[in-house]
Amino acid sequence: MTPSRLGSSRLDRLSAPLPVALVIGLAMACSRAPPRHTVSAPVAPEPALEQRLGYPRGTRLLILHFDDLGVTRSANAAVAAARDSGLVVSGSVIVPGRFFQEVAAHAREHPDVDLGIHLALTSEFPGYRWGPVSPKQEVATLLGPDGQFRRGWDDTSNIRWQDVERELRAQIAAARAAGIRPTHLDVHEFVLFTRGPILLEVLRRVARDEGLPLLGAREWISGRRAMRKLPGGALELARVVWISPEIEPAEWDRFYTEQIRALPPGVSELILHPVTDSIDAKSLTAERVNWGAAWRARDWAFVASPAFRRLLREEQIQLITWRQLDSLLARAPGGP
Numbered sequence: 001m002t003p004s005r006l007g008s009s010r011l012d013r014l015s016a017p018l019p020v021a022l023v024i025g026l027a028m029a030c031s032r033a034p035p036r037h038t039v040s041a042p043v044a045p046e047p048a049l050e051q052r053l054g055y056p057r058g059t060r061l062l063i064l065h066f067d068d069l070g071v072t073r074s075a076n077a078a079v080a081a082a083r084d085s086g087l088v089v090s091g092s093v094i095v096p097g098r099f100f101q102e103v104a105a106h107a108r109e110h111p112d113v114d115l116g117i118h119l120a121l122t123s124e125f126p127g128y129r130w131g132p133v134s135p136k137q138e139v140a141t142l143l144g145p146d147g148q149f150r151r152g153w154d155d156t157s158n159i160r161w162q163d164v165e166r167e168l169r170a171q172i173a174a175a176r177a178a179g180i181r182p183t184h185l186d187v188h189e190f191v192l193f194t195r196g197p198i199l200l201e202v203l204r205r206v207a208r209d210e211g212l213p214l215l216g217a218r219e220w221i222s223g224r225r226a227m228r229k230l231p232g233g234a235l236e237l238a239r240v241v242w243i244s245p246e247i248e249p250a251e252w253d254r255f256y257t258e259q260i261r262a263l264p265p266g267v268s269e270l271i272l273h274p275v276t277d278s279i280d281a282k283s284l285t286a287e288r289v290n291w292g293a294a295w296r297a298r299d300w301a302f303v304a305s306p307a308f309r310r311l312l313r314e315e316q317i318q319l320i321t322w323r324q325l326d327s328l329l330a331r332a333p334g335g336p
Helices: 003-015 020-031 073-084 100-109 161-177 188-193 197-210 249-261 278-285 293-303 306-315 322-331
Strands: 060-069 090-093 114-119 185-187 239-241 266-272 317-320
Touching (some): 060 073, 060 114, 073 100, 073 278, 073 293, 090 100, 114 161, 114 322, 185 197, 266 293, 278 293, 306 317
Parallel strands (some): 060 090, 060 317, 090 114, 114 185, 239 266
């Protein structure tokens, strides 16, 4: 049957007289009173993350995050100095870093310190190179010609996901064995967020298996649906802020001030790389400009200033830690 004949045949059937019984049934149905619809009670909105943490809805909470602990003594000292000054600080440690054991000793002496693991699979600094915690022969695709981690990953780097997973788990196990109670995971240079879905899924699986929240931001993910939920629970950071190389040194404080004033309600994170001694940091970064010694010293000058504390008061921003989020995750249904 052709399409035109098919259409014509259907129209003929639709225009034919309806059976009497069907007509009567339709008339009776139309004469009945319309059914009553019960009005259900409005559903209360799900508590926002800040409410689940015990703060009023709309409160702006901020995690002050010190990155790259364990690679210089002055980075380690910055966390202690900030805590001694009354700031609420989180940090993350590079387990293969030269001064990792110094961080671990501090964590054993201060069990309330909030430390995550800065999972490192690259070693880009000119002054000091680090390699894997795993036996080198078991993670060979992660290594450069000198037997340490590659300085970076490019499009031609052949990275086996099995090597990545083995090293991630080894670093977490080493941190725990040293006495650190990690509160979260993040990734050095964001390398696992930019290499496609397989390595990102490895990272998520490790975080889930270890029962640790994972720092993530949608702009870090290339060619992939935004990661909106942290593994193990609906903990979504409102915003993650870090400074970029495009910001001139003279604009450092202004950039941070504007970003903090613009924070939305909920939990945000400010990623900093502070050091108390730029000479010590230069032993790691040499003459590097981006994330170099001067960069890190400017971060410390900002966060250690009275203006920073005044800004938090004026904006009514509360500092919290990853440990508070971790505790919330543990209490959540289905949490670790």
